[in-house]
Structures are given as structure tokens and as C-alpha cells.
Amino acid sequence: MGIPLFDFAATIGKKVFNKDDDSSKASEKLKQHIDKNNPGVDGLAVTVKDGVASITGTAKDQAAFEKAVLMAGNAEGVKSVDASGLQKPAGQESSFVIVVEGDTLWGIAERVYGSGARHEEIFQANREVIENPDLIFPGQKLRIPA
Numbered sequence: 010m011g012i013p014l015f016d017f018a019a020t021i022g023k024k025v026f027n028k029d030d031d032s033s034k035a036s037e038k039l040k041q042h043i044d045k046n047n048p049g050v051d052g053l054a055v056t057v058k059d060g061v062a063s064i065t066g067t068a069k070d071q072a073a074f075e076k077a078v079l080m081a082g083n084a085e086g087v088k089s090v091d092a093s094g095l096q097k098p099a100g101q102e103s104s105f106v107i108v109v110e111g112d113t114l115w116g117i118a119e120r121v122y123g124s125g126a127r128h129e130e131i132f133q134a135n136r137e138v139i140e141n142p143d144l145i146f147p148g149q150k151l152r153i154p155a
Contacts, residue, residue, distance in 0.1 A: 014078055014105060014150075019060050019088035021148040028086055032058050035086070043080045046137040049073030050095070055081065060088035064095045071100030072134070075152050079138045083149050103134070103152040110147045114139075121153050130154060 026038040039062060040055040047053065049069035056063045062081040068074035074097040082090045106117055114132055115125040122130075132142045134154045139145060 014075065014102075015082070015090050015092065017082035017087055017089060017150060018148045019086055021146065022083045022085040022087065025084040026057070026086060032056070039081060039084060039087075042084065043077055046080070046140075048076035048080070048137045050077050053077070054094075057087070060086060061091055062087045062089075063091040063093075066095055068095055068097040071097060071102060072152075073097070075103055076135070076137045079135070079150055079152065083138060101155060103154055106151050106153055108145050108147055108149040108151065112145065112147070114142050114145065117151070117153075 025042045026035040030038065035057040036055050039057055040053060043050070043053060043055065050066040050073055053064070053066040062084070064077055064081055068077060074092065074095060077095065078090045078092050081087055106121065108117070114128040118128040118131055119125040131151060131153060132139060134152045138151065
């Protein structure tokens with residue numbers, strides 16, 4: 010879909026850390042946020058500096074890699090994610106969408122798959138990113154499985 014995985018809107022997202030937290034505190038809070046619903050990353054380490062979240066570790070597959078990036082990037086205060094230190098096996102990359110005002114998972118599924126009934130596939134592909142399928146927000150980036 011042409012939407013880059015690693016760029017995010019820093020002014021929106023889930024409030025994980027405070028803007029006045031120092032780098033080490035913000036880094037630890039973001040790591041805890043990802044670890045809470047760890048999508049399959051071993052040896053996870055996170056550093057946040059100047060709005061850039063750097064993630065290292067080993068992802069079990071492409072989906073785990075993408076979910077870890079989305080979990081970090083969809084946090085308020087993160088403008089981009091550097092995942093160059095996050096190892097992963099080769100796999101097919103997903104496409105991505107950015108939620109716009111008025112979107113629902115049903116509407117997104119209709120738009121990308123041609124059938125709103127496939128909304129559950131989008132939720133399952135983003136389970137670690139979306140804790141409640143009724144609570145998505147404008148600017149949030151989501152994985153769209155092939």
C-alpha cells in the first residue's frame with residue numbers, strides 16, 4: 010500500500026511514557042509496553058532518544074518483527090522506529106494502513122479486502138497492537154496481512 014513501516018506521527022498514539030521522562034525512563038517504559046504483549050521477540054532491548062525508538066533483539070518471524078515496530082511506533086512521542094538491530098528470518102512483508110477519522114476495522118477490511126466481514130483478520134494480525142477492536146485511533150498504523 011505504499012505506507013512506510015518505520016515512520017509515525019509523534020503527537021498521537023498510546024500514552025506509554027511522559028514527554029518529560031528522561032531517555033532511560035522512556036526506554037524502560039516502552040520496553041515494558043512491548044514486553045506486556047510480546048509478539049515473539051527474544052532479547053528485546055529498546056532505547057528512546059529524540060523521538061526515535063531503537064529496537065534490538067531477535068524476532069521469531071516477519072509478523073513478530075512488524076508487530077514490535079508497530080507497538081513502539083504507535084506510542085505517543087515516537088516519530089520513527091529504528092529496527093536495524095532487530096533480527097528476523099526472511100518472510101513476506103505485510104502492507105500497512107493508517108487509521109483515519111471515522112475508520113472501523115470493518116471499514117478498513119472493506120477498503121483493503123473488498124469485504125468488511127474480514128475485519129477479524131485485521132484484528133488478529135494486530136492483536137498485540139490493538140487491545141480492543143473498538144478502540145482504534147486516527148493516525149494509528151496497522152498491519153494488513155496478505
